[in-house]
Amino acid sequence: MSGIYQHFRPEEKDFIDQVIGWQQYVENTYADKLTDFLDPRQQFIVRSIIGEQNAVRYQFFGGIDNCERKRALIYPEYMTPDEADYQIGLYEIKYPTKFVQLDHRMVLGSIMSLGMKRDKFGDILINDEVIQFFLATEIEDFVKINLTQIGKAKVTIKRCENELAINTEDKWLERDTTVSSLRLDSIISSAYNISRQKAQLLIQQGHAKVNWEKIERTSFECDEGDVLSVRGFGRCTIKQLQGRTKKDKYRVKIGLKK
CATH class of the missing domain: 3.10.290.10 (RNA-binding S4 domain)
Incomplete structure (x- = not known):
């Protein structure tokens, strides 16, 4: 197993060990494993380590097809995943658009200031005044209660159907x-x-x-x-x-x- 590490950067060792652990969990329990949101480099590492073997498979999904950050579902070969298995919600930020302007950096900073890790939420989508983001549904209540201000603007969070996501392709x-x-x-x-x-x-x-x-x-x-x-x-x-x-x-x- 140690030979795997030479193909990656030294600082990626902990994540590689995590991926190997996910793979072994699925092999041993015949149950699926859902990860947090992964960036494109982490997705590449998952693909490289799990490969295309038959016993354990993987798929990525971030809420819509062209997302950058995605959750991975690692599962036994007999399972057929669907979108609900990824437990991803789309949330829109409601704020006084006539008086303030929000950008990606402000939204990201405010979400991170709640004490959440970056891997708990996915892409932030912005089109003019409309701002949306994808989030792991298990922390939906926490974010709705605590994300009440971005910059000087008071905000509320509303869940939307994923099909209503802004197209940023x-x-x-x-x-x-x-x-x-x-x-x-x-x-x-x-x-x-x-x-x-x-x-x-x-x-x-x-x-x-x-x-x-x-x-x-x-x-x-x-x-x-x-x-x-x-x-x-x-x-x-x-x-x-x-x-x-x-x-x-x-x-x-x-x-x-x-």
């Missing part, structure tokens, strides 16, 4: 590119069409994050499933590593969100 742009290496400066340079030198400066100044953690090493090695963000440039994700070119460059499919 058109805000992502996918494209294929080639990079000389998977270093952070190389990926940022290609994703945002800026020079390697500018990418290095942004990283060194603390403006870059990988999987929501600040990274200041330009040589940091990126991998499939990573979510990158650069202040002033938005977010991107490494959707797929597609092998090498004849000149030994990496083929990468990148999703860009501004």
